Amino acid sequence: MKQIIKTDAAAPPGYSGEGFFATKLSSLIGMARSFSLWPLPFATSCCGIEFMAMMAPNYDLGRFGGERMSFSPRQADVLLVCGTISKKLGPILKEIYTQMAEPKWVVAVGACASSGGIFDTYSVLQGIDKVIPVDVYVPGCPPRPEQILEGFMQVQELARSESLRRRDTPEYLALLESYDIK
Numbered sequence: 680m681k682q683i684i685k686t687d688a689a690a691p692p693g694y695s696g697e698g699f700f701a702t703k704l705s706s707l708i709g710m711a712r713s714f715s716l717w718p719l720p721f722a723t724s725c726c727g728i729e730f731m732a733m734m735a736p737n738y739d740l741g742r743f744g745g746e747r748m749s750f751s752p753r754q755a756d757v758l759l760v761c762g763t764i765s766k767k768l769g770p771i772l773k774e775i776y777t778q779m780a781e782p783k784w785v786v787a788v789g790a791c792a793s794s795g796g797i798f799d800t801y802s803v804l805q806g807i808d809k810v811i812p813v814d815v816y817v818p819g820c821p822p823r824p825e826q827i828l829e830g831f832m833q834v835q836e837l838a839r840s841e842s843l844r845r846r847d848t849p850e851y852l853a854l855l856e857s858y859d860i861k
């Protein structure tokens with residue numbers, strides 16, 4: 680049976696009456712952000728093909744406002760790491776993450792990005808969270824496009840509910856510091 684996914688942007692919680700609607704500015708910004716996330720695909724191997732399928736018309740990330748891919752970290756909101764990451768590539772991935780502006784989110788797409796997958800070897804990074812903070816992990820080898828969409832929707836939820844001050848909190852700054860990111 681075909682699953683219907685609701686993709687329209689619902690109004691944030693608030694108070695409405697005849698001719699007016701009042702809500703928090705942060706809710707409004709969260710809603711706008713969640714439907715205008717620009718993904719940066721960092722695809723190194725097979726999971727990248729699943730990412731391409733997710734962008735194509737059958738799955739169509741554009742329904743969620745994420746069709747505008749950015750190949751420049753400075754104009755991207757969501758880093759989607761799809762594939763095996765070697766230890767040599769780790770510092771490059773970290774530099775790309777560092778170049779992204781706040782607020783930013785990271786999705787580890789597939790087993791390799793999440794944990795090294797089947798490649799428990801000397802040369803493969805055993806999960807990208809060894810070098811950068813990860814917000815959402817998508818399991819599978821490879822994950823189906825629907826799973827990557829689900830991961831993207833989780834990021835939408837994070838963007839929608841995030842406090843505008845979160846990125847300035849001591850907890851967030853401590854998280855970055857634990858990765859030696861200034």
Ligand code: SF4
Nearest residue numbers: 725726789791820821
């Ligand atoms: S998780 Fe599986 S499909 Fe994805 S990059 Fe690794 S080996 Fe390939």
